[in-house]
Amino acid sequence: xxxxxxxxxxxxxxxxxxxxxxxxxxxxxxxxxxxxxxxxxxxxxxxxxxxxxxxxxxxxxxxxxxxxxxxxxxxxxxxxxxxxxxxxxxxxxxxxxxxxxxxxxxxxxxxxxxxxxxxxxxxxxxxxxxxxxxxxxxxxxxxxxxxxxxxxxxxxxxxxxxxxxxxxxxxx
Amino acid sequence: xxxxxxxxxxxxxxxxxxxxxxxxxxxxxxxxxxxxxxxxxxxxxxxxxxxxxxxxxxxxxxxxxxxxxxxxxxxxxxxxxxxxxxxxxxxxxxxxxxxxxxxxxxxxxxxxxxxxxxxxxxxxxxxxxxxxxxxxxxxxxxxxxxxxxxxxxxxxxxxxxxxxxxxxxxxxxxxxxxxxxxxxxxxxxxxxxxxxxxxxxxxxxxxxxxxxxxxxxxxxxxxxxxxxxxxxxxxxxxxxxxxxxxxxxxxxxxxxxxxxxxxxxxxxxxxxxxxxxxxxxxxxxxxxxxxxxxxxxxxxxxxxxxxxxxxxxxxxxxxxxxxxxxxxxxxxxxxxxxxxxxxxxxxxxxxxxxxxxxxxxxxxxxxxxxxxxxxxxxxxxxxxxxxxxx
Numbered sequence: 001x002x003x004x005x006x007x008x009x010x011x012x013x014x015x016x017x018x019x020x021x022x023x024x025x026x027x028x029x030x031x032x033x034x035x036x037x038x039x040x041x042x043x044x045x046x047x048x049x050x051x052x053x054x055x056x057x058x059x060x061x062x063x064x065x066x067x068x069x070x071x072x073x074x075x076x077x078x079x080x081x082x083x084x085x086x087x088x089x090x091x092x093x094x095x096x097x098x099x100x101x102x103x104x105x106x107x108x109x110x111x112x113x114x115x116x117x118x119x120x121x122x123x124x125x126x127x128x129x130x131x132x133x134x135x136x137x138x139x140x141x142x143x144x145x146x147x148x149x150x151x152x153x154x155x156x157x158x159x160x161x162x163x164x165x166x167x168x169x170x171x172x
Numbered sequence: 173x174x175x176x177x178x179x180x181x182x183x184x185x186x187x188x189x190x191x192x193x194x195x196x197x198x199x200x201x202x203x204x205x206x207x208x209x210x211x212x213x214x215x216x217x218x219x220x221x222x223x224x225x226x227x228x229x230x231x232x233x234x235x236x237x238x239x240x241x242x243x244x245x246x247x248x249x250x251x252x253x254x255x256x257x258x259x260x261x262x263x264x265x266x267x268x269x270x271x272x273x274x275x276x277x278x279x280x281x282x283x284x285x286x287x288x289x290x291x292x293x294x295x296x297x298x299x300x301x302x303x304x305x306x307x308x309x310x311x312x313x314x315x316x317x318x319x320x321x322x323x324x325x326x327x328x329x330x331x332x333x334x335x336x337x338x339x340x341x342x343x344x345x346x347x348x349x350x351x352x353x354x355x356x357x358x359x360x361x362x363x364x365x366x367x368x369x370x371x372x373x374x375x376x377x378x379x380x381x382x383x384x385x386x387x388x389x390x391x392x393x394x395x396x397x398x399x400x401x402x403x404x405x406x407x408x409x410x411x412x413x414x415x416x417x418x419x420x421x422x423x424x425x426x427x428x429x430x431x432x433x434x435x436x437x438x439x440x441x442x443x444x445x446x447x448x449x450x451x452x453x454x455x456x457x458x459x460x461x462x463x464x465x466x467x468x469x470x471x472x473x474x475x476x477x478x479x480x481x482x483x484x485x486x487x488x489x490x491x492x493x494x495x496x497x498x499x500x501x502x503x504x505x506x507x508x509x510x511x512x513x514x515x516x517x518x519x520x521x522x523x524x525x526x527x528x529x530x531x532x533x534x535x536x537x538x539x540x541x542x543x544x545x546x547x548x549x550x551x552x553x554x555x556x557x558x559x560x561x562x
Contacts, residue, residue, distance in 0.1 A: 061447075064454035066439075132393035133533070133554030136401050140376050140530030145403025150358065150382030151525055155516060158272065161353040161504065167475065168357065 010120035014072055017117060018062030020110075021055045021075065028052025039103060040096030041089050051085075054078055069125070072118040079111040174562065175229045175313030176541040181219040182549075184542045189229060192309065192317035197244035200321030202257060206334040207234035207311045209541070209558040210259075210342055211368045212435070212483045214549050216302065220436055220459065221485045223286075223302035232259035232299040233342040234311025235334060241321070248322035255325040256340045257311065257318055258510035261297040264323035275507035280320055281306045295507065312541060314562045326514045329522070335529035336521055338559065339373070344528045345513040347373025347433070350481035351381050352513075353504040354429040361385040361422050363471070364404070365464045366433035367395035369557045370481055372531050374433050375402040380526065383429070387421060389414055391439065394554045398531070409439075415471050426473040435482025436460035445490065452489060459486030469496045480505035531557040538562040 028035065029052035036045040058078060061071040086107060090100045141148045177187040192201055210233050215221045235256040241249050249255070262269050266278035280297035281287050283306055287294040290304060297319065300310015309316065318324055328337050347370050356362060362383040364374050367390035378386045379402065388404035390396050396406040407417050418427055438446050438461040449461035468478050469492060478501055496503070520526055533556045536544055544558045 060451045060454060064447075064450040128552065130553070132397070135394055135398035135533075135554075135556075138398050138530040139401045139403075140372075140527050141379075141402070142524050142527075145379050145401075148403070148525075149379055152377075152380035152520065153382050155352065155381060157352050157355060158512065161349075161355060163355045163477070163502070 008124055010117060010124050011068060013113075013117045014062055014068035014121060017072070017075065017114065018059045018068075021059030021062060023059075025052045025055030025057075025059060028055060038096065039086075039089060039100050040094040041100075044085070044089075047085065051078070051082065069118065069121045072114060072121060075114045076111070076118060079107060079114055082107045083111065173314040174538060175309070176231065176538065176545075176560075178216060178224055178228045178230055179226050182217060182546070184217060184230065184545050186539045186542060189309075189313070192315050194240055194242045195317065196319060197242045198320050198322050199242040200238050200245050200249050200318045200325075201240040202234075202236040202255060202311075202316050202318055203239045204234050204236040204311055204314060204316060204562045206236070206338050207231050207313075207538075207560050207562065208338060208342075209233075209312070209544060209548055209560065211370060212301070213545070215436060215483055215485065216300075217545050217549060218437065220453075221302050221304075221483075222459075223304035223307075225303060225307070228300065228302075228307065229309040229313050230300045231310030231312030232301055233338065234299075234316065235328070235338050235341060236316075238321075239315070245322040249325065253325075254328045256328055256337055256514075257299070257316070257325055258340075258345075258514065259298055259301070259342045260507060260510050261299065261306070261308065261319055261324050262511065263320050269323075272509055272512050274509040274511050280324075283307060298507070312538065312560060312562075314538070323511070326511070326518065328518075332521065333529070335532060335559065336527055337518070339369075339528040339531070340514050340517060340521075341510065342508070343369045343373050343531075343557075344517055345510045346370050346481050346508040347375075348377045348513050348517060349508045350374045350431050350433065350479045351377035351383075354378075354431065354477050354479045356381045356383045356429060358382050359384055360429050361387065361427040362429040362431065363387045363389065363418055363427040363468075364431045364433055365389045365468065366435075366482065367392070367399040367404075367406075368433065369531050371395075371433035372398055372402060372556070373528065374431055374481070375399055375404045376526060378429075378431075379403040380520075385421065387418065387427065392551050394533075395556060398556065401530075414467060418471050422473070426471050426476070428473050428476045429479065430468040430472045430476065431479045432464045432468060432482040434464045435480075436484045438463040449489070458489045460484045460488045462488035462491055465491060469499075469501065472499065472501055474499040475501070477502045477504060481508070532559050534558045536560060 032045045032049040058074045086104045173191050175189045238253040260275040261280040262274035262277040263279040268276045277296035281294045284294040297306030299308050360383050362378045367388050386404045388399035389407045391410040446463040452458035538560045548555045
């Protein structure tokens with residue numbers, strides 16, 4: 001079972017990155033063609049749009065799900081994909097090479113943040129983990145449960161909570 | 173006085189607030205000696221229930237000593253009486269109360285118009301549980317005003333500790349009603365989703381009411397070990413398939429009785445449908461996560477019963493209702509008619525048939541309440557049930 005502490009600094013950072021992810025994703029979805037042109041990657045507008053959808057899904061996961069770590073790993077993997085895609089466009093034949101370099105720098109910075117946040121989340125879990133408590137003696141009953149089975153058969157069950165006889169399961 | 177006050181999502185504070193006073197002739201003021209954080213308080217803490225306002229005092233599971241009594245409550249209560257206060261406020265005079273349906277009392281919700289609009293017809297007033305149910309200040313405080321106090325109480329005889337009887341106000345009768353409304357037969361398998369405090373009470377209730385087999389489902393090791401101690405066969409849903417295991421334990425036929433002791437905040441990442449629910453919830457497209465309901469409907473034996481003590485607040489999505497209709501399932505649900513059960517349950521505690529204090533894992537002062545909300549919500553430190561001492 002995963003242990004995580006909501007409202008910790010790492011958790012807040014992860015949720016912040018979730019909002020960032022949604023913002024970036026929406027921008028990529030809405031302005032894919034313009035972004036592609038700016039980086040000299042006109043043929044790649046569809047790819048940028050699909051990356052935008054990935055960013056939105058990761059962002060929703062980070063904001064909505066309890067344990068942020070799998071989604072942060074998702075972000076790190078997405079960063080690697082972004083870096084590889086940008087690196088492939090960073091060549092002498094691209095007249096917008098400088099813009100690609102700017103984008104590469106920005107993605108690298110965000111990658112560093114993502115890695116830091118993921119590491120903080122893992123550190124937090126390791127620090128918070130304690131062996132599960134043993135509650136196997138907490139029966140609440142004076143005798144073993146097998147001996148207590150049916151001890152309250154005399155309990156008054158109101159008529160409105162009883163199954164009509166005709167609808168009851170009949171033992172085979 | 174001091175009280176735990178809701179200020180927003182995951183923001184509960186130990187504040188100074190005005191002392192309560194007698195406002196109506198049927199009121200009483202109770203000095204709280206013990207109160208608890210209930211699983212359903214977490215729906216307020218996480219702000220999944222509508223109708224909370226900044227400054228609301230939380231808490232609906234509490235007990236204490238009567239310190240002031242209104243003129244019309246004096247026939248039933250006197251200063252010095254030791255009482256558990258049920259979370260459902262009931263007048264004892266309306267049509268519903270006369271039928272024993274105390275949790276849908278027609279008169280105790282002072283915000284009736286709001287509830288009428290949202291629910292079609294009002295339900296009872298509840299302590300510390302949103303303005304939809306009256307906006308009554310709750311019992312995680314040093315003092316509480318109890319409306320309709322001549323009815324809304326359980327007198328506690330000498331010789332029983334607070335810890336033994338405190339849960340008569342909510343989780344014990346809630347677990348009991350969840351099992352009782354299944355009309356358990358000696359041949360029945362009862363499957364219970366959720367091993368939190370209500371789930372633990374439900375397990376013991378089902379055993380005492382004579383179920384052939386009780387199966388409890390959760391993922392938290394401590395909760396599963398406590399469920400096993402109470403006589404349940406346990407299923408860790410992170411380690412095995414709930415549906416496959418339930419079918420295996422029932423000869424492929426499914427349990428006759430299924431109980432949802434989880435409610436609107438089902439674990440968000442274990443299955444695709446709960447992830448879908450959580451994403452919709454985050455985007456405000458759905459209020460409750462219905463994974464447990466879907467699983468119960470799927471696995472329950474045809475002509476079986478679904479009992480739902482888990483709290484739901486609003487809208488659920490993608491519920492396969494056709495499956496439920498075609499299998500002829502009976503649904504029973506609702507807030508607990510606490511006082512229907514308390515005389516009988518108090519007698520069982522006195523006779524030693526059950527000691528509900530088994531579920532308490534943390535006892536702290538009221539000032540530590542805000543931290544304990546977080547510990548309980550995050551299921552840290554083996555936390556299952558928190559008792560606060562004002």
